[in-house]
Amino acid sequence: MDIEMSFSEEIANVMYASHGNPITDCLQCGTCSGTCPAAEFMDHTPRTIIGLINAGYKDEVLASNTFWSCASCYHCTVRCPAGIDIADMMYALKRYSMWKGEHQEGLIGPVFAQSFVKMIVDSGRSYEPLLAPTYIFKNGPRGLVQEMQTATGLMLKGRLPLLPKKIKGLKKFRNMVRRIIPIGEPT
Amino acid sequence: MNTKIMMIDDDPDFVAGIKSILEKADYSVDVAHNPKDGFQALQAGRYDLLLLDIMMGRGAEGVALARKIRKDPKLKEMPVLIITGLREQIAFLFPGQSVHPHFVETDELVEKPVEPKLLLEKVSSLLALAEEKKQKVPG
Numbered sequence A: 001m002d003i004e005m006s007f008s009e010e011i012a013n014v015m016y017a018s019h020g021n022p023i024t025d026c027l028q029c030g031t032c033s034g035t036c037p038a039a040e041f042m043d044h045t046p047r048t049i050i051g052l053i054n055a056g057y058k059d060e061v062l063a064s065n066t067f068w069s070c071a072s073c074y075h076c077t078v079r080c081p082a083g084i085d086i087a088d089m090m091y092a093l094k095r096y097s098m099w100k101g102e103h104q105e106g107l108i109g110p111v112f113a114q115s116f117v118k119m120i121v122d123s124g125r126s127y128e129p130l131l132a133p134t135y136i137f138k139n140g141p142r143g144l145v146q147e148m149q150t151a152t153g154l155m156l157k158g159r160l161p162l163l164p165k166k167i168k169g170l171k172k173f174r175n176m177v178r179r180i181i182p183i184g185e186p187t
Numbered sequence B: 001m002n003t004k005i006m007m008i009d010d011d012p013d014f015v016a017g018i019k020s021i022l023e024k025a026d027y028s029v030d031v032a033h034n035p036k037d038g039f040q041a042l043q044a045g046r047y048d049l050l051l052l053d054i055m056m057g058r059g060a061e062g063v064a065l066a067r068k069i070r071k072d073p074k075l076k077e078m079p080v081l082i083i084t085g086l087r088e089q090i091a092f093l094f095p096g097q098s099v100h101p102h103f104v105e106t107d108e109l110v111e112k113p114v115e116p117k118l119l120l121e122k123v124s125s126l127l128a129l130a131e132e133k134k135q136k137v138p139g
Helices: A007-014 A031-035 A046-054 A058-063 A075-079 A086-100 A109-123 A128-134 A139-155 A171-178 B011-026 B035-044 B062-072 B086-093 B116-136
Strands: B002-008 B028-032 B049-052 B082-086 B105-111
Touching: A007 A046, A031 A046, A046 A058, A046 A086, A058 A086, A058 B035, A075 A086, A086 A109, A086 B035, A109 A128, A109 B028, A109 B086, A128 B062, B002 B011, B011 B028, B011 B116, B028 B035, B028 B086, B035 B062, B049 B062, B049 B116, B062 B082, B082 B116, B105 B116
Parallel strands: B002 B028, B002 B049, B049 B082, B082 B105
Antiparallel strands: none
16 A cells, blocks of 8 residues: 655655755754845745645645745755755755646746746857846836836947847757757757 | 566656556556665666656656666666656747657657556567567577
8 A cells, every 4th residue: 555645755856866954854943034035025934835845735835935036045055054955945846836837826937947948948048138028027117117228228238139149059059958858859 | 477667756646546557467566756766776676677757856867867777787678668748847948849768778758648558568568578688698
Protein backbone atom coordinates (compact mmCIF):
# COMPACT_ATOMS: atom_id res chain seq x y z
CA MET A 1 0.00 0.00 0.00
CA ASP A 2 1.44 3.36 -0.97
CA ILE A 3 1.56 6.13 1.56
CA GLU A 4 0.49 9.43 0.04
CA MET A 5 3.36 11.86 -0.31
CA SER A 6 3.24 15.00 1.81
CA PHE A 7 3.57 18.46 0.26
CA SER A 8 6.81 18.95 2.18
CA GLU A 9 8.24 15.76 0.62
CA GLU A 10 7.14 16.89 -2.85
CA ILE A 11 9.00 20.17 -2.38
CA ALA A 12 12.02 18.27 -1.00
CA ASN A 13 12.07 16.22 -4.22
CA VAL A 14 11.93 19.32 -6.41
CA MET A 15 14.82 20.70 -4.29
CA TYR A 16 16.82 17.47 -4.33
CA ALA A 17 19.94 19.15 -5.75
CA SER A 18 19.93 21.96 -3.16
CA HIS A 19 23.11 22.32 -1.14
CA GLY A 20 21.21 23.42 1.95
CA ASN A 21 19.63 21.39 4.74
CA PRO A 22 16.07 20.07 4.33
CA ILE A 23 13.35 22.64 5.06
CA THR A 24 12.05 20.39 7.83
CA ASP A 25 15.10 21.62 9.81
CA CYS A 26 13.47 25.07 10.09
CA LEU A 27 13.46 26.48 13.65
CA GLN A 28 10.84 29.13 12.84
CA CYS A 29 13.22 31.78 14.21
CA GLY A 30 12.14 34.38 11.64
CA THR A 31 15.63 35.50 10.63
CA CYS A 32 14.68 35.04 6.95
CA SER A 33 11.58 37.23 7.28
CA GLY A 34 13.44 39.86 9.31
CA THR A 35 16.22 40.09 6.75
CA CYS A 36 14.07 39.91 3.60
CA PRO A 37 13.99 43.25 1.69
CA ALA A 38 10.88 42.15 -0.22
CA ALA A 39 8.90 40.88 2.80
CA GLU A 40 6.59 43.93 2.76
CA PHE A 41 5.31 42.94 -0.70
CA MET A 42 4.60 39.34 0.33
CA ASP A 43 1.26 38.10 1.64
CA HIS A 44 3.11 35.50 3.76
CA THR A 45 6.63 36.03 5.04
CA PRO A 46 9.30 33.43 4.16
CA ARG A 47 9.13 32.00 7.70
CA THR A 48 5.35 31.52 7.39
CA ILE A 49 5.75 29.87 3.97
CA ILE A 50 8.21 27.31 5.38
CA GLY A 51 5.84 26.68 8.30
CA LEU A 52 2.90 26.24 5.91
CA ILE A 53 4.86 23.82 3.70
CA ASN A 54 5.93 21.70 6.65
CA ALA A 55 2.36 21.66 7.95
CA GLY A 56 1.04 20.56 4.53
CA TYR A 57 -0.96 23.69 3.63
CA LYS A 58 -0.42 23.23 -0.12
CA ASP A 59 -3.28 25.41 -1.37
CA GLU A 60 -2.33 28.36 0.84
CA VAL A 61 1.28 28.15 -0.28
CA LEU A 62 0.49 27.95 -4.00
CA ALA A 63 -2.03 30.80 -3.75
CA SER A 64 0.56 33.06 -2.11
CA ASN A 65 2.63 35.69 -3.92
CA THR A 66 5.64 35.18 -1.60
CA PHE A 67 7.94 33.26 -3.93
CA TRP A 68 7.01 35.49 -6.89
CA SER A 69 8.01 38.55 -4.85
CA CYS A 70 11.40 37.07 -3.95
CA ALA A 71 14.19 39.25 -5.36
CA SER A 72 16.74 36.39 -5.12
CA CYS A 73 19.15 38.45 -3.01
CA TYR A 74 20.01 35.29 -1.01
CA HIS A 75 20.20 37.22 2.26
CA CYS A 76 17.87 34.65 3.91
CA THR A 77 20.05 31.77 2.68
CA VAL A 78 23.21 33.40 4.02
CA ARG A 79 21.71 34.16 7.42
CA CYS A 80 19.59 31.05 8.05
CA PRO A 81 20.90 29.45 11.28
CA ALA A 82 19.50 26.06 10.21
CA GLY A 83 21.45 26.17 6.93
CA ILE A 84 18.42 26.02 4.65
CA ASP A 85 18.82 27.42 1.12
CA ILE A 86 15.63 29.49 1.34
CA ALA A 87 16.18 31.38 -1.95
CA ASP A 88 16.52 28.01 -3.70
CA MET A 89 13.24 26.98 -2.06
CA MET A 90 11.60 30.11 -3.55
CA TYR A 91 12.81 29.02 -7.01
CA ALA A 92 11.56 25.49 -6.34
CA LEU A 93 8.12 26.88 -5.45
CA LYS A 94 8.07 28.97 -8.65
CA ARG A 95 8.87 25.89 -10.73
CA TYR A 96 6.38 23.76 -8.83
CA SER A 97 3.51 26.24 -9.18
CA MET A 98 4.17 26.72 -12.91
CA TRP A 99 4.43 22.95 -13.38
CA LYS A 100 1.09 22.41 -11.65
CA GLY A 101 -0.41 25.51 -13.29
CA GLU A 102 -1.56 26.71 -9.87
CA HIS A 103 -0.64 30.27 -9.07
CA GLN A 104 -2.32 33.62 -8.40
CA GLU A 105 -4.01 35.30 -11.34
CA GLY A 106 -2.43 38.44 -12.75
CA LEU A 107 1.12 37.82 -11.54
CA ILE A 108 3.95 39.27 -13.60
CA GLY A 109 6.43 36.53 -12.67
CA PRO A 110 5.21 33.47 -14.63
CA VAL A 111 4.64 35.34 -17.93
CA PHE A 112 7.87 37.30 -17.51
CA ALA A 113 9.87 34.10 -16.87
CA GLN A 114 8.45 32.39 -19.97
CA SER A 115 9.06 35.41 -22.22
CA PHE A 116 12.58 35.77 -20.88
CA VAL A 117 13.54 32.13 -21.47
CA LYS A 118 12.01 32.14 -24.95
CA MET A 119 13.90 35.31 -25.83
CA ILE A 120 17.23 33.89 -24.67
CA VAL A 121 16.71 30.63 -26.59
CA ASP A 122 15.71 32.55 -29.76
CA SER A 123 18.36 35.25 -29.84
CA GLY A 124 20.95 34.30 -27.21
CA ARG A 125 20.57 37.58 -25.34
CA SER A 126 18.15 39.77 -23.45
CA TYR A 127 16.25 42.59 -25.23
CA GLU A 128 14.25 44.67 -22.76
CA PRO A 129 11.58 46.14 -25.10
CA LEU A 130 10.30 42.60 -25.79
CA LEU A 131 9.96 41.92 -22.07
CA ALA A 132 8.22 45.20 -21.31
CA PRO A 133 4.68 44.15 -22.34
CA THR A 134 4.67 41.55 -19.53
CA TYR A 135 4.72 44.28 -16.84
CA ILE A 136 4.33 47.72 -18.45
CA PHE A 137 0.52 47.88 -18.15
CA LYS A 138 0.38 46.72 -14.53
CA ASN A 139 0.79 50.15 -12.90
CA GLY A 140 -1.87 52.13 -14.72
CA PRO A 141 -1.45 55.04 -17.22
CA ARG A 142 0.98 56.90 -14.98
CA GLY A 143 3.25 53.85 -14.69
CA LEU A 144 3.12 53.40 -18.46
CA VAL A 145 4.18 57.01 -19.09
CA GLN A 146 6.96 56.66 -16.53
CA GLU A 147 8.29 53.48 -18.17
CA MET A 148 8.17 55.13 -21.60
CA GLN A 149 10.06 58.18 -20.34
CA THR A 150 12.76 55.95 -18.85
CA ALA A 151 13.00 53.91 -22.06
CA THR A 152 13.26 57.06 -24.22
CA GLY A 153 15.99 58.43 -21.98
CA LEU A 154 17.93 55.17 -22.21
CA MET A 155 17.52 55.04 -25.97
CA LEU A 156 18.76 58.64 -26.43
CA LYS A 157 21.85 57.78 -24.42
CA GLY A 158 22.42 54.67 -26.51
CA ARG A 159 21.77 52.31 -23.59
CA LEU A 160 18.78 50.62 -25.22
CA PRO A 161 19.11 49.31 -28.80
CA LEU A 162 16.23 49.99 -31.21
CA LEU A 163 16.40 46.50 -32.70
CA PRO A 164 17.19 43.24 -30.89
CA LYS A 165 20.75 42.01 -31.38
CA LYS A 166 21.70 38.38 -31.85
CA ILE A 167 24.82 36.76 -30.52
CA LYS A 168 27.59 35.40 -32.72
CA GLY A 169 27.39 31.65 -33.23
CA LEU A 170 23.65 31.49 -32.51
CA LYS A 171 23.36 28.09 -34.22
CA LYS A 172 25.95 26.57 -31.91
CA PHE A 173 24.19 28.12 -28.93
CA ARG A 174 20.87 26.60 -30.01
CA ASN A 175 22.53 23.21 -30.45
CA MET A 176 23.83 23.54 -26.91
CA VAL A 177 20.31 24.26 -25.63
CA ARG A 178 19.06 21.19 -27.49
CA ARG A 179 21.63 19.08 -25.68
CA ILE A 180 19.97 20.15 -22.44
CA ILE A 181 16.35 20.12 -23.62
CA PRO A 182 15.61 17.23 -25.98
CA ILE A 183 13.22 19.03 -28.34
CA GLY A 184 13.82 19.50 -32.05
CA GLU A 185 16.32 17.65 -34.21
CA PRO A 186 18.72 15.45 -32.20
CA THR A 187 22.25 16.82 -32.11
CA MET B 1 11.93 -14.69 -12.34
CA ASN B 2 9.89 -11.59 -11.71
CA THR B 3 10.72 -8.63 -13.96
CA LYS B 4 11.88 -5.67 -11.90
CA ILE B 5 11.14 -2.15 -13.08
CA MET B 6 12.50 1.06 -11.61
CA MET B 7 10.52 4.25 -11.98
CA ILE B 8 11.99 7.71 -11.43
CA ASP B 9 9.40 10.49 -11.49
CA ASP B 10 8.66 13.38 -9.12
CA ASP B 11 4.89 13.40 -9.68
CA PRO B 12 3.39 11.15 -6.97
CA ASP B 13 -0.07 10.95 -8.57
CA PHE B 14 1.32 9.92 -11.95
CA VAL B 15 3.62 7.38 -10.29
CA ALA B 16 0.71 5.82 -8.39
CA GLY B 17 -1.28 5.36 -11.62
CA ILE B 18 1.56 3.87 -13.68
CA LYS B 19 2.68 1.65 -10.81
CA SER B 20 -0.75 0.09 -10.42
CA ILE B 21 -1.01 -0.56 -14.19
CA LEU B 22 2.37 -2.31 -14.22
CA GLU B 23 1.73 -4.27 -11.05
CA LYS B 24 -1.53 -5.58 -12.48
CA ALA B 25 0.53 -6.86 -15.42
CA ASP B 26 2.76 -8.76 -12.92
CA TYR B 27 5.80 -6.52 -12.98
CA SER B 28 7.44 -5.59 -9.72
CA VAL B 29 7.92 -1.82 -9.51
CA ASP B 30 10.25 0.24 -7.31
CA VAL B 31 9.95 4.02 -7.24
CA ALA B 32 12.26 6.96 -6.62
CA HIS B 33 10.97 10.52 -6.65
CA ASN B 34 14.16 12.34 -7.59
CA PRO B 35 17.19 11.59 -9.80
CA LYS B 36 19.61 11.32 -6.87
CA ASP B 37 17.65 8.63 -4.98
CA GLY B 38 16.89 6.97 -8.32
CA PHE B 39 20.52 6.63 -9.37
CA GLN B 40 21.46 5.26 -5.95
CA ALA B 41 18.68 2.66 -6.17
CA LEU B 42 19.75 1.68 -9.69
CA GLN B 43 23.30 1.13 -8.54
CA ALA B 44 22.29 -0.83 -5.46
CA GLY B 45 19.74 -3.13 -7.08
CA ARG B 46 19.30 -4.98 -10.34
CA TYR B 47 16.56 -3.74 -12.63
CA ASP B 48 15.41 -4.95 -16.05
CA LEU B 49 13.91 -1.64 -17.16
CA LEU B 50 13.86 2.01 -16.16
CA LEU B 51 10.91 4.36 -16.57
CA LEU B 52 12.35 7.86 -16.52
CA ASP B 53 10.77 11.29 -16.27
CA ILE B 54 12.58 14.26 -17.84
CA MET B 55 11.42 17.37 -16.02
CA MET B 56 12.62 16.98 -12.43
CA GLY B 57 14.47 19.18 -9.95
CA ARG B 58 15.77 22.36 -11.57
CA GLY B 59 14.74 21.48 -15.14
CA ALA B 60 15.38 18.74 -17.70
CA GLU B 61 17.41 16.72 -15.19
CA GLY B 62 16.15 13.37 -16.43
CA VAL B 63 18.33 14.02 -19.48
CA ALA B 64 21.41 14.41 -17.29
CA LEU B 65 20.52 11.18 -15.50
CA ALA B 66 20.06 9.32 -18.81
CA ARG B 67 23.50 10.50 -19.92
CA LYS B 68 24.99 9.37 -16.61
CA ILE B 69 23.41 5.94 -17.10
CA ARG B 70 24.87 5.71 -20.60
CA LYS B 71 28.36 6.20 -19.16
CA ASP B 72 27.90 3.66 -16.36
CA PRO B 73 29.29 0.26 -17.47
CA LYS B 74 26.80 -1.64 -15.31
CA LEU B 75 23.72 0.33 -16.31
CA LYS B 76 24.28 1.35 -19.92
CA GLU B 77 22.67 -1.77 -21.41
CA MET B 78 19.51 -1.35 -19.34
CA PRO B 79 16.54 -0.36 -21.51
CA VAL B 80 15.03 3.02 -20.64
CA LEU B 81 11.51 4.17 -21.37
CA ILE B 82 11.28 7.92 -21.08
CA ILE B 83 7.83 9.13 -20.05
CA THR B 84 7.65 12.89 -20.19
CA GLY B 85 5.31 15.84 -20.01
CA LEU B 86 8.09 17.97 -21.48
CA ARG B 87 6.06 19.28 -24.38
CA GLU B 88 3.30 20.48 -22.10
CA GLN B 89 5.76 22.26 -19.83
CA ILE B 90 8.23 23.95 -22.18
CA ALA B 91 6.87 23.54 -25.69
CA PHE B 92 6.42 27.33 -25.83
CA LEU B 93 10.16 27.35 -26.51
CA PHE B 94 10.00 25.06 -29.53
CA PRO B 95 6.51 25.19 -31.07
CA GLY B 96 5.64 22.19 -33.24
CA GLN B 97 8.97 20.42 -32.83
CA SER B 98 9.33 16.82 -31.74
CA VAL B 99 10.78 15.47 -28.51
CA HIS B 100 13.56 12.96 -29.12
CA PRO B 101 15.18 10.22 -27.01
CA HIS B 102 18.53 8.46 -27.87
CA PHE B 103 20.30 9.08 -24.60
CA VAL B 104 21.05 5.44 -23.85
CA GLU B 105 21.78 2.24 -25.81
CA THR B 106 18.16 1.15 -25.80
CA ASP B 107 15.57 3.76 -25.17
CA GLU B 108 12.17 4.93 -26.25
CA LEU B 109 10.02 7.88 -25.46
CA VAL B 110 6.33 8.33 -24.80
CA GLU B 111 4.59 11.52 -23.83
CA LYS B 112 2.26 12.00 -20.88
CA PRO B 113 -0.58 11.17 -20.56
CA VAL B 114 0.16 7.55 -21.46
CA GLU B 115 -2.43 5.03 -22.61
CA PRO B 116 -2.09 1.93 -20.38
CA LYS B 117 -2.13 -0.36 -23.43
CA LEU B 118 0.63 1.59 -25.16
CA LEU B 119 2.68 1.65 -21.98
CA LEU B 120 2.50 -2.14 -21.56
CA GLU B 121 3.32 -2.65 -25.24
CA LYS B 122 6.41 -0.43 -25.05
CA VAL B 123 7.53 -2.04 -21.79
CA SER B 124 7.30 -5.58 -23.14
CA SER B 125 8.93 -4.71 -26.48
CA LEU B 126 11.86 -2.96 -24.76
CA LEU B 127 12.30 -5.93 -22.40
CA ALA B 128 12.19 -8.39 -25.33
CA LEU B 129 14.74 -6.32 -27.25
CA ALA B 130 17.09 -6.23 -24.27
CA GLU B 131 16.74 -9.99 -23.79
CA GLU B 132 17.50 -10.60 -27.46
CA LYS B 133 20.59 -8.43 -27.24
CA LYS B 134 21.79 -10.21 -24.10
CA GLN B 135 21.53 -13.61 -25.81
CA LYS B 136 23.38 -12.38 -28.90
CA VAL B 137 26.44 -11.20 -26.98
CA PRO B 138 27.94 -14.57 -25.89
CA GLY B 139 27.27 -16.23 -29.27
